[in-house]
Amino acid sequence: MKMFPRIPLKSLATFGAIALVVTSAYAATWEQCLPTCTQNAENAYNQSKAYYTQAQTNYCNSLTDPAAKNACLAGVPAYAEQQAQNVKTQAFNSCMNGCTHV
Amino acid sequence: MLMASLFPAAAWAAPTPCSLVDQETLAALALGDAVTKVEHKTVPATAQAPEQHVDMCTFTPRAGAAPSLSIMVMPLPGKTSSARPACNDSTVKNVGMASCFGVARGRMVTVSLVSPASAFAPLNATLRSRFGRLVDGTVK
Numbered sequence: 001m002k003m004f005p006r007i008p009l010k011s012l013a014t015f016g017a018i019a020l021v022v023t024s025a026y027a028a029t030w031e032q033c034l035p036t037c038t039q040n041a042e043n044a045y046n047q048s049k050a051y052y053t054q055a056q057t058n059y060c061n062s063l064t065d066p067a068a069k070n071a072c073l074a075g076v077p078a079y080a081e082q083q084a085q086n087v088k089t090q091a092f093n094s095c096m097n098g099c100t101h102v
Numbered sequence: 103m104l105m106a107s108l109f110p111a112a113a114w115a116a117p118t119p120c121s122l123v124d125q126e127t128l129a130a131l132a133l134g135d136a137v138t139k140v141e142h143k144t145v146p147a148t149a150q151a152p153e154q155h156v157d158m159c160t161f162t163p164r165a166g167a168a169p170s171l172s173i174m175v176m177p178l179p180g181k182t183s184s185a186r187p188a189c190n191d192s193t194v195k196n197v198g199m200a201s202c203f204g205v206a207r208g209r210m211v212t213v214s215l216v217s218p219a220s221a222f223a224p225l226n227a228t229l230r231s232r233f234g235r236l237v238d239g240t241v242k
Contacts, residue, residue, distance in 0.1 A: 056201070
């Protein structure tokens with residue numbers, strides 16, 4: 001008694017081979033993307049932190065009152081760190097999205 | 103506003119940074135259905151400035167992480183009650199970043215927008231056009 005009388009063995013083998021190739025390609029793409037996207041996100045973190053630090057420092061220095069200016073400058077590191085982490089997350093997600101949809 | 107409705111005692115409290123931005127502005131920034139996160143941070147004292155307390159509010163989409171809008175409010179010591187707002191922007195690794203700074207009523211307001219570079223230009227334009235009223239607390 002035949003269990004799959006309408007599916008030739010050759011077709012099944014072809015289908016299996018195609019599935020294997022597609023799965024391998026997808027996995028390889030994801031694995032190849034991860035280190036690239038991690039590095040990409042790290043670069044975005046560093047560059048954006050420099051940007052946020054410069055942006056707020058410039059504004060603080062434009063304040064004429066010394067007390068306000070110093071208080072503003074004291075808040076720069078916390079602000080830059082918070083925002084750079086946000087950019088890092090978005091850069092990583094954006095990079096991985098582009099990768100896994102290949 | 104919702105907080106005040108739910109908790110009447112909050113009605114007399116100082117407004118959170120989240121309340122500086124209205125629903126229309128959030129919708130224009132593709133954050134009409136945003137999740138809100140409020141944080142209170144302490145900025146350590148330095149040789150030139152005393153310890154400070156900063157309130158932060160971050161809006162992110164219910165699904166995904168982009169775009170995001172952060173509002174930071176920090177009371178300023180000294181005589182500065184207001185200062186001209188300034189905005190600038192940059193792009194790194196396909197992520198757009200915009201920052202607007204201003205001082206009104208003795209407090210510094212910083213609004214930061216982060217979005218994919220592909221959607222950044224119109225969102226940045228919206229932020230810039232509305233920041234002046236937002237920093238004054240008159241956006242509503």
